[in-house]
Amino acid sequence: MDFTILADARFGWTFVISEIILLYLLFLLIHRLVERKLKGK
């Protein structure tokens, strides 16, 4: 398989920035859900 795109500057920046933002938001969502569940208990 060819992974040349990983070394591409535009793809690289988009990839790392979106990975950080998406996972951070996902974690915040999970965190809120867990907190709500704990409060419910």
Add this chain to the structure above:
Amino acid sequence: MTEQRETWKSHWGMIAAMIGTAIGLGNIWRFPYLCGKYGGATFLIPYVILLFGIAIFAMMCEWALGRHTKREALGAFDKIKFPFGRDIGAWGIIGPFFLYSYYIVITSWVIFFIFASLEGLYFGKNTETFFASFLGSKWIFAVHFASVCITSWILAMGVQKGIERACKIMIPALFVLLIIVAARSVTLPGAAEGVEFYMRPRWDGLLNIETWVAALGQVFFTLSLGMGAMLIYGSYLKDEWGIPANAMSVALGNTSASILAGFAIFPAAFALGFGKTIGGAESIGLTFFVLPKVFEMMPGGHFFGGLFFILLAFGAISSAISIQEPAIAWLKDEAGWSRKRSAFFTGVILWIMGFPFILNGFIKGTLGAKLALLSKMDIIIGQLAIPVFGILAIIAVGYFMKDRGFDEMNKNARVKLSHTWLKPWIRAVVPIFIGLLFILTLLKILQEKGVIPPVIPSKAALEFTPIGITPVTIVMIVFICVLFWGGFLYTTVKVLTVEKDKKRRVKRGLHHSR
């Protein structure tokens, strides 16, 4: 969560553990790479200014916030009623994930080089080519998987305390070995050029805003600031230990190791013909193709190389454990998962997150291209996210804890910091300075895209032309060595003597009362 929290047993143990956690790849891999990229001493000057002007205060703020609230990042920001405190504090759990995702890849390089050194795989070869071919080999999958398994297994078994204890011996040993390597490096024929590169400031480079942003990121990265780690350590600090002197001791001890790593790498890099590589895209792997060549030229190179990478692996794994731990603690405490399940789950996610950096190594191209994605992640995390979170901790102490924060810093401190200058420094000078750095960076990006007319120097003249060791170079060498190595010895001895005096006085008091 209970208010009762365990504390460090001994003062020296605390200093050793903090330096131990902070000494690792940040000093031996990241510092030389950035220092080389931004022009040696030209990088050291902003580094020193930002270390004393900002990072030490950031460390004191994280410790004060941790000790006062007795909480980890998420709870600490929430307890002092910082706006969106729980969301911002959540960075202390998820932020380390991003750091781990590429930090463990570099740890796996270290593990590979243990075997490569013991077997002498790179002996007689071009180490840069050897390193590049390793990045595109099946070995990288094996060592990466092994590294993730090691940290997850240690955390699942709950034996991280044992690793930390081992680090108390391993890290000083690494320091001693680094002195031996540095001694070999500076005595290589042609090493003077490297010393000159490392210690002769080229003043025009100081106008490059990127140098300052990189130096800011490095002082935060190397001291484990802006990730919630020092905040957690702060919550374990005993009330009777003064924060300012201890922060100074830890910061100086850590930087001493970085300075030493520079002396081990730059003279050798120039002596062995890697001078032109420094500053290029491939310099992110500098440590991994310069040091092996030094080991090859040392008597008993197999042994010293293997030993060096074993010790470095301990430092890297202990740091990786402290990076993976907050997420496991969160899953255990909040989601009610078992330690083993949490360690397995985080391990799998972190293993997957490392894949893009590994697959990048399989492309056909230069070493720089094989490391392109990893270097981008390092810029975003190390130069942007970590300082931003670190600054939020400073703002939290300056504006939300107010006098409680400043009192916490000075609590039982022998040398107290006057509120007259401490308050404006933490509340205004530090945030304004950092804000300015980020604004200028943004302007520079816009300028490069042609959105605004050129107002900021866009490229520093970092070309290095050797002129020999000048008086300025000698002054710089003496200044840096006395400041860091002398300063570290002085502050540590001072901190420990004060502690001994206090204990003696307490004993005498008890004796009289009897």
